[in-house]
Amino acid sequence: MLTQGDEAKVERAPIVVGKRKTVLETLTSERYIKWFFLIPLLVVLGVFAFYPLFYCLYMSFHEAILIRAPEFIGLENYRKVLHDSLFWMSLGRTAHVVVVCVILEVALGLGIAIFLNREFRGQNTIRGLCLLPLVVSPLAMSLMWKYFLDPQMGIINLMLSWIGFPKIAFLSMEGVALYAIMFMEIWKWLPFSIFVFLAALRGMPKDAFEAANVDGASSWFTFRKLTLPMLKPFIMIIALLRLMWLIRIFDPLVGTTQAGAGTETLDWYIYRIAFIRFDIGEGATLALIALYMTIIIGVLLYRQLIKALGAAR
């Protein structure tokens, strides 16, 4: 005896595909379509991400200078790098830049964002103008500031001389030049943290603040207990993105100090080893070490990004 369900089965059964599917049909079938869309990306990833990774990994175990055939030397490159005081110094400088820039950008950015967090006339124009440094090419920026910071005809030195300061060769003085680089970086990226914080402040739920207001909480208390915790994911995103970008700081050095005056950062050091000395083995080793550091940050950042994207949905 047939039940209703069996009847339905019998009716569906005759739908059988007679001819074999073509490759394109198979690829675009419900099962493989998601991989079909990914084919171009996977090809590019294979060529431009996996191949260089394995090349660098291979070279890091070899002595390879210029075009001489690479010679296997085990971990010698790693030993050399880890005992290299220039490497540690460049790493230390990079860390110095990262710490100063991230702290100042977050602190100043938050302060200015709170200051700007109100409706005022012309706010869109002012916002648009303040965002402009973000799209200025880092190299053009470095040349711009080379001109402004020049000891002879720089406008900054001229202004300093009005208030009685001596002329300072910002970009060629050991100990000052690195701060000049940080200053340029902060100039370019401060709008970023300002407007991330401003977007965050504007997106905050109003009722919590009204409740705090009714309860007579002081504004400092509200800031510490309400605003700051709500801003935490945004602080994380700014800090991690900037960390990621600052680790590879290179362009601002090109137009200004050319890594002189104690400003050689990690990426410049890698560049010098790999493309000026053409020591590919050591260069690859350094590049991989830089990569490992960024990947650790990347894992943290990715979690924050996905969390933020999920919350925004």
Added chain:
Amino acid sequence: MAKAVLLKKTLFWIGVAILLFVFVFPIAWIFVTSFKGRVDIMVPTRIFFIPTLENYIYEFYKMPLLREMKNSAIVTVASTALVMAVSLPAGYSFARFNTGEGHLLFFTLTTRMFPPAVAAIPFFFVFRNWGLLDTHMGLVLLYLYFNMSFATFLLYGFFREIPEELEYAAMVDGYSRLTIFRRVIFPLIAPGAAITTIFCLIFSWNEFFFGYIFTRTVARTVSFGLISHWGSVVVMWGPMAVGVGIAILPTLIGGWFMQRFIIRGLTFGAVKG
């Protein structure tokens, strides 16, 4: 009371003025400087001077600026077109099917964080063997690598905003996945794709490291050309100001029209500015 409000307002506008001065004045000053003659340029604060085009004439006729602009434009546009061809389907796949359960998307994103030397070292030798050094093609490929992960991740965010129900409706109507992508999804992603495109254009135009290592004369980009303005002794400040101004003008215009999306783009879509 009214006095206090007025004072507060005045202080606020003074603050805004300081902000504008800090962020806009340096950019504006470079454009002003580019019109200064040889003598005026020695006095950085001189605001009133007779503008001259001598720096522009020098840049356009004596320096390879025009060719460099053409090179940059070719490489920028071509690589962006390729990036979109790769990233649109990929972003869709990640957003709709969660392909690779997030691991593949993560790996794609990490390529953006690779220190540039990781790719530059191997490809320098590959390109030398294939004759791609100092060619447009070589740079286009590198910029494809450089922008692809960013574009994919940003588009992933835009695709996620499109409700799945729309696709179900189209599937009920009997459309295939490919047709749905073309006819239903594509018109909806167009604004997001436009934003992503402009970002890729700006990033490629501003890119320096790969251009510096992989080009010499033929395919030299604008950014690379800028650093040829100073020799060991003299810096040609006037022509340099022209070069800087022209190098940043396209991105300033792009940035102005994109202002609502800059924060969103730079945070990979996590913060809606």
